[in-house]
Amino acid sequence: QKEVEQNSGPLSVPEGAIASLNCTYSDRVSQSFFWYRQYSGKSPELIMSIYSNGDKEDGRFTAQLNKASQYVSLLIRDSQPSDSATYLCAVWTYNNNDMRFGAGTRLTVKP
Amino acid sequence: GAGVSQTPSNKVTEKGKYVELRCDPISGHTALYWYRQSLGQGPEFLIYFQGTGAADDSGLPNDRFFAVRPEGSVSTLKIQRTERGDSAVYLCASSLTGTGFYNEQFFGPGTRLTVL
Numbered sequence: 004q005k006e007v008e009q010n011s012g013p014l015s016v017p018e019g020a021i022a023s024l025n026c027t028y029s030d031r032v033s034q035s036f037f038w039y040r041q042y043s044g045k046s047p048e049l050i051m052s053i054y055s056n057g058d059k060e061d062g063r064f065t066a067q068l069n070k071a072s073q074y075v076s077l078l079i080r081d082s083q084p085s086d087s088a089t090y091l092c093a094v095w096t097y098n099n100n101d102m103r104f105g106a107g108t109r110l111t112v113k114p
Numbered sequence: 115g116a117g118v119s120q121t122p123s124n125k126v127t128e129k130g131k132y133v134e135l136r137c138d139p140i141s142g143h144t145a146l147y148w149y150r151q152s153l154g155q156g157p158e159f160l161i162y163f164q165g166t167g168a169a170d171d172s173g174l175p176n177d178r179f180f181a182v183r184p185e186g187s188v189s190t191l192k193i194q195r196t197e198r199g200d201s202a203v204y205l206c207a208s209s210l211t212g213t214g215f216y217n218e219q220f221f222g223p224g225t226r227l228t229v230l
Contacts, residue, residue: 007156035215046205046221047157054215091156095217100170102147102219104156 006030007094009105017113022079024108026092029073035095036068036075041107042088051077082112116140118222120206126228127196135191135225137206145212146189147219148181149205157205157221163189164212196229203227 006029016022024038035054039047053059053066053075065078075094079086089107096103119138127133139146144165149157159173163183171181178196183189193200203226207219 011154035217037218039221046203046224049218049220052216052218093156093219095215097214097217100162100212102159102217104149104158106154106156 006103007092007105009090009092009108011106012109013111014108015111015113016082018082018084020082020112022082022086022110022112024077024079024090024092024110026075026077026094026105027073028075028092028094028103030094030096030101030103031073032098033073033094033096035097036066037093037095038064038066038077039091039093039104040086040088041091047091079110082110084112084114086110087112118206118208118220120204120222120225122225123223124226124228126230128230129196129198131196131229133193133196133227135193135204135227137189137191137222139187139189139206139208140220143208143210143220144186145209145217145219146183147207147209148189148191149207151203151205151224160191162212169212193227196227198229201227201229 038051041047051066067076091107092105146163148160162170166186178194181191203224206222
């Protein structure tokens with residue numbers, strides 16, 4: 004079992020729709036969770052971080068964390084073609100100095 | 115500078131050669147990380163520096179890989195006797211402290227290494 008799992012996609016949504024990206028992790032003691040956006044040929048860009056159970060909203064982005072289910076998600080509202088990218092889920096276990104990344108989900112937003 | 119910088123952006127070398135990849139972190143960030151990313155995969159951890167010392171080098175694949183950060187700022191990743199399997203994008207990231215919950219890491223643009 005991979006430590007951080009994401010559906011590879013591609014996930015295709017129409018412009019203006021909600022895109023839902025999901026991630027599960029195996030290390031129950033992980034404390035911090037991050038979403039990165041990576042455009043083709045570019046490096047990852049941090050877009051959201053979440054540390055507590057529940058929802059965290061930032062503009063069109065909402066991160067959701069459920070530690071009991073070892074599940075973290077990212078919702079993108081009013082999706083735009085410019086949101087088309089690969090979204091990487093990252094899980095941090097600070098006592099191990101350990102950041103693990105999923106393989107990413109490729110999102111395509113169609114005009 | 116405002117962000118993490120890496121040089122060169124591209125490096126093409128021949129099998130068996132030695133290469134050095136450089137990373138300049140965000141000013142004031144004490145933690146520095148090296149990752150390697152292959153096509154279709156997420157970044158894979160290589161090594162982590164806290165200040166000048168390598169706090170965790172468990173991700174280095176073998177002894178051909180070595181990294182230094184002598185003054186606690188710029189870091190160099192060194193690869194000896196390169197192999198075709200070393201071809202990947204090498205990413206550097208930095209974070210303010212590298213400890214505790216709030217370890218937000220910011221990535222540089224990466225160095226694309228191609229070993230022929």
